[in-house]
Amino acid sequence: MKLKIAVLPGDGVGPEVTAQAVKVLKAIAQEFDHTFQFKYAPVGAVAIDETGEPLPKTTLDLCKATDAILFGAIGDPKYDNDPSAKVRPEQGLLKLRKELGLYANIRPVKAYDTLLDKSPLKRHIIKGTDICIYRELTGGIYFGEKKLSDDGNTASDLCEYTRAEIERITHLAFKSAQSRKRKVTLVDKANVLESSRLWRRVVTEVSQEYKDVKLDFLFVDNAAMQIILNPKQFDVILTENMFGDIISDEASVIGGSIGLLASASVGDYFAMFEPIHGSYPQAKDLGIANPIASILSAAMLLDHFGLFEEAELIREGVERSLKLNITTPDLNTKFNHISTSKVGDFIEDFINNPK
């Protein structure tokens, strides 16, 4: 298969971890006789530094001309604590999602047996957890109209949703549930918010087309409790943009390491794959960033194009690295100084010579 892949390494540890994912994809291409072409472009704070824009037009054009996007991370502390900054790295990611119509963010959350003791949660609470979160990604309050009064004393953000926005991601979530445990939990705040009541109405209607899938509902504040109290109760979680941001980050701690969690952002025409960890600027260039989330997002990319065997081989390489303690310091209890690129090398070797 020929694939054109846009690589957007971004800020902080983004370039280091993305380099390992590319390394692994190149090994896959070689072993399976695929042709993967990689084209690089800046995004985020590095793009602001270069061009003044967090998402330069050339980057967006490249993304539109490729089959898939491998994304690193964006964000730089110099913008976070400056409320007066007009241009922000995060705008690059938000705009990219919007421009490419990436309306569904998909995040698998799994408790790896080998890492149960890493979790802040008790073993019996998390063992067997296998959740897939579908977060709406291009609507809601993050994209709604923002206002600041002239005197600077009143500010507002609008959370708006349309039936069409809700329907399309609802279909994806229910289809996914059909090949899983056949349960969708809608997380909303329908007892207070009008937009949540629209979600509940539309999702209930769409669910009629999936009679084999059970639908239930949870208010977002209760969901924030239930994810800690009993994560095993969930199969597919479906929710709007901001609730999904909060709930999926909360759920990310279950597995014991955010450095393992990959994600996909898909729309009707484009798809982007990225680790869920942020730019982690404190770790930049230290060789300590865990590349596994980025490598697993490369596996999700292969899945997206039906290359299941290839994706599986990457996942086997990852599991082998975890078992043999060939991991970065965040996970490693045995060896010192196994660097970001050493982990990538190990998985590359595994693909070249699977044992």
Add this chain to the structure above:
Amino acid sequence: MKLKIAVLPGDGVGPEVTAQAVKVLKAIAQEFDHTFQFKYAPVGAVAIDETGEPLPKTTLDLCKATDAILFGAIGDPKYDNDPSAKVRPEQGLLKLRKELGLYANIRPVKAYDTLLDKSPLKRHIIKGTDICIYRELTGGIYFGEKKLSDDGNTASDLCEYTRAEIERITHLAFKSAQSRKRKVTLVDKANVLESSRLWRRVVTEVSQEYKDVKLDFLFVDNAAMQIILNPKQFDVILTENMFGDIISDEASVIGGSIGLLASASVGDYFAMFEPIHGSYPQAKDLGIANPIASILSAAMLLDHFGLFEEAELIREGVERSLKLNITTPDLNTKFNHISTSKVGDFIEDFINNPK
């Protein structure tokens, strides 16, 4: 001291647990020679059933004519899954907070040593946790303008904040931090939301008046992780209404039982005290609801009026009941069938005859 106390038992288990708090307050009045006058009024689903309104005018008038309000819980499942319902029990609570100007919701979260093993989190993660959450309660998206298009296909909610709304709760949070560990963490989403950027600006300005308190910032999605990963890092958490709803419910699981957590909702003129657990309709009239949160909210009421010794005696009674396993089934590993009112009786006895 003479206190007029409005008692609003509400729905579900509200009446049962509130009855225990009243029992305990009566014991305090007797022991310390105070005069507490209790007046009852309906709120929530029971008020809708009686009058058609979740907050009847007579209830609101009573609250305004009293010194403090002891509140039970509201909510009934018959309204939750009916998106077409025009009147909802929760509106009663929202309206009460708004009408009485109860702009700050205060929630202490503590890990009791005797209950560490009850928590879904590991012992070493939570031991020593002592957080106080200040949640803005009368602004933001829960109260913003709600719209539903005529065709029913577009819905929106507005999140709006003013400088004045932010300033007043910020002062309360910083004053509280001064008698604690001198740290305030503002939870927001300032990298995306205009309203969050206003929060960050105003809180930063107000913090200049409290040089002895350290201020730091956390994005809400990161906060949802940090509360599980390392709850001990927090002292006072300050946040807007919806973030506070989610974060404080999430934090409520730390201590291992939501049945122990009390809260205060205060404004410049009125104050209301309530357990944080909801109406828990499945448990109604079974005698299994834990009354301790309601009893501890009575203690917060006494603190509010400077009756520190009295409040402390209640807390001692509670700790004694926990130690001796005189608790409802949710906590009890030793005795069966200790009912809601038995727990109240024990703490009442303790107050009459402290040992």
